[in-house]
Amino acid sequence: MSKLAGLILVAAALSACTTSGEKGNPAPAPPATSSSDSDSGTKLPARPQALKLDSVDTCKLLTADQMKQVNAVSADPVQLDLVEGKESPSCDYGSDGGFGYQVGAVTHNGVSYWLQGGGNVDAKVIKVGDYGAVQVQLKGGSGFDCSVAIDVADGQQLMVSYIPTTTKEKDQAALCGKAEKAAGLALATLKTVK
Numbered sequence: 547m548s549k550l551a552g553l554i555l556v557a558a559a560l561s562a563c564t565t566s567g568e569k570g571n572p573a574p575a576p577p578a579t580s581s582s583d584s585d586s587g588t589k590l591p592a593r594p595q596a597l598k599l600d601s602v603d604t605c606k607l608l609t610a611d612q613m614k615q616v617n618a619v620s621a622d623p624v625q626l627d628l629v630e631g632k633e634s635p636s637c638d639y640g641s642d643g644g645f646g647y648q649v650g651a652v653t654h655n656g657v658s659y660w661l662q663g664g665g666n667v668d669a670k671v672i673k674v675g676d677y678g679a680v681q682v683q684l685k686g687g688s689g690f691d692c693s694v695a696i697d698v699a700d701g702q703q704l705m706v707s708y709i710p711t712t713t714k715e716k717d718q719a720a721l722c723g724k725a726e727k728a729a730g731l732a733l734a735t736l737k738t739v740k
Contacts, residue, residue, distance in 0.1 A: 590657065590671055590678035596699040597736050599651035605637035606739075607649050607704075607732040616728050617641050624648075628705050629655045639728075644712035647728050650705040657697045674729045681722055692722035694729040698736065706732055
């Protein structure tokens with residue numbers, strides 16, 4: 547089995563994990579009717595400008611130099627069910643070191659999707675460069691993966707995941723740091739795409 551196939555299997559297995567034992571995608575529960583937007587921990591900063599993802603080639607969002615910075619050696623286009631409702635054009639950036647990155651252009655649902663609360667993910671607002679973003683990880687999980695969803699346009703998000711394919715990495719903060727670094731690089735490239 548190739549490393550890319552292994553990476554895809556790990557990603558698929560992770561997306562099937564839920565806290566209730568049901569199969570499905572990591573997803574927040576529907577919002578409660580009494581939810582409030584006044585919680586500063588879930589409020590995204592204003593984006594400096596909209597960066598539409600509609601025709602972006604996700605396998606060009608990490609340049610050759612940026613791939614070296616995150617130790618990625620290959621880029622393979624895929625369609626992934628990153629956010630419930632529709633598959634998104636994505637790219638698997640593979641490595642020779644037991645990990646990989648996924649960069650996805652989600653055009654059917656913005657980052658507010660992750661801030662609805664409940665479900666089987668923990669989400670917190672962060673900043674990547676000058677854009678608001680949401681760090682997403684499975685509840686109660688450590689060492690599985692970490693994703694960063696950047697608020698790039700209304701109803702759209704640039705989603706970058708770091709996925710170790712071995713059990714050597716257990717520090718969740720380190721995993722999320724790697725996802726955030728790759729997300730920052732992909733965002734920098736997206737700003738140059740016309």
